[in-house]
Amino acid sequence: MAAYLEMMRIRFLAMLAYRVNYYSGVVIYVVYIGSYYFIWQAVYAGRAALGGLTAAQMTTYLAVAWMSRAFWFNNLDREISNEIRDGTVAVQFIRPYNYLVAKLAGALGEGLFRLAFFAAPGLAAAALVFPVRFPSDARLWVVFAAATLLAFAVNSLFNVIAGLVAFFTLNNTGILHTKRVLVDLFSGLFLPLGFYPAWAQDAPRWLPFQAISYLPSLVFTGALRGPELWRALAVQAFWIAVLAVAAAWLWRRAGRRLVVQGG
Amino acid sequence: MAIIEARQLTKEFRKFKSRPGLAGAFRDLFTRRYETVRAVDAIDLTVEPGEVVGYIGPNGAGKSTTIKMLTGILVPTAGHLLVNGCVPHRERERFVRTIGVVFGQRSQLWWDIAVRESFRLLQRIYGVPDAEYRRRLDELAGVLELGDLLDVPVRKLSLGQRMRCELAAALLHGPSLLFLDEPTIGLDVVVKLRIRDFLREINARHGTTILLTTHDLADIEALCPRVVILDRGRILYDGALDAIRRDGQGLEEVVRAIYQGEAVGGGAGAGPGGRRVPELGGGRAAEGGSAVEPEGGRQYGAGGAG
């Protein structure tokens, strides 16, 4: 356990060396949010609510969805399939820890770095420019923090699975691209799921992607109330359990087939 | 009890064989043809605690593959294997605490952080108590002269500097068994000498067992009373280094002749230690457990000073 915490800390420290690169990223994200903001202003055109969100909630949704992406997003899929492919994984096998847990811990360290140096200042910057409404209820902040952490777990486990599958099917780019498109489309990052036509809403609701962005961002806007909040967390927890079992199963099979390359 | 005990240890790789041309590629889609390569072919190997064994052979002989099995990275295709009392790949997490590994071709330090931070991370990973960690780090940093390197990020180190750090990293948790796969590759003479001195010293001081592969026979002469020669996955010779020496010939020539298929021990002066012998000849038994002869040490030490 101490080992995994230390891996997290080290990754955070390693990222500090690159923090300057991130300042320009904040500006880019604010510009993103701005362009979506103006599009949505036109779409709402004076209407009170669309897809279950008011225009003000929509602005908040956009800002928080993009900024929390900085926390849950990572490249574990590519890292894992590359490390297996080029044999770097050999070095990980001589360490007394579980490779996947170590990777997850590192990714969390990176996520926390981006939360501190990117998402938090970014959200503050966005709030200066656009009418973002922060929750006034302290409980909502706590639920949102929990939901964001769970979102990280869902997305990272997804990446682990995609990385392993990509390696074993020898189809790196295809699998990783498909995963990327699915996450972008169904996580609610670009379009809250409530805006999909009724017939298209059902599918995403049965898929794990909503647990990555849609649910935590909804929590933040205050659009979910009482038991709905707990249901959102439960949906996320459910998917984490399912994905964790799948990842562990794949990894066990991988161990038997793994051929460490090179050297 | 032996620290490494391998019986009929075998590793086969299945290689995908592609057919030539477009039509071939199309047929490959439906029926894949595989070719089996026996990288390690039923070898028997026993190493006693405290030994320093040179594991040599031409490119592609199967040295790295053997080391990967011995360290639990690869699962053997067949055979029995017991290292430090464990079946490496089966009890991996417990087993790897007892060994140290250095791959000359691959870094195991964290690229972006200072060497010292990498070491501290290893301390936590292996759960080394603070006092013990400080004592070991002092010792390793002293002998390997790491002083100024500790605060430099790994990506800024030269190959030789990095390799010294890699060695320290492999030993921070005090393993009783050290595997080195081409630890001196690409290093200049001075660094090579320092690393040889260092390995001799930890072997003498802590009785650390060492199995090392190299293409530099001077490494072998300086360090290994016993050599195992491998070619195409089979052991050609296992015994005392002295037993294959011949009057008037350098080790280089002798080993080249063996790689080229000449029978081992055919030359004048070859003792009874030779041939491929699972039972192991007198050469090894006589040498067993002892460190390297001091003459070798002085010879190379003097070279380093000059």
Ligand SMILES: Nc1ncnc2c1ncn2[C@@H]1O[C@H](COP(=O)(O)OP(=O)(O)OP(=O)(O)O)[C@@H](O)[C@H]1O
């Ligand atoms: N992952 C792999 N897949 C298929 N074949 C492999 C794999 N790894 C090694 N081999 C084959 O196994 C044989 C032994 O390789 P190995 O790397 O063990 O040789 P080596 O003795 O370490 O050589 P070198 O001195 O060049 O490092 C070679 O024929 C190699 O092509």
Ligand SMILES: [Mg+2]
């Ligand atoms: Mg090799």
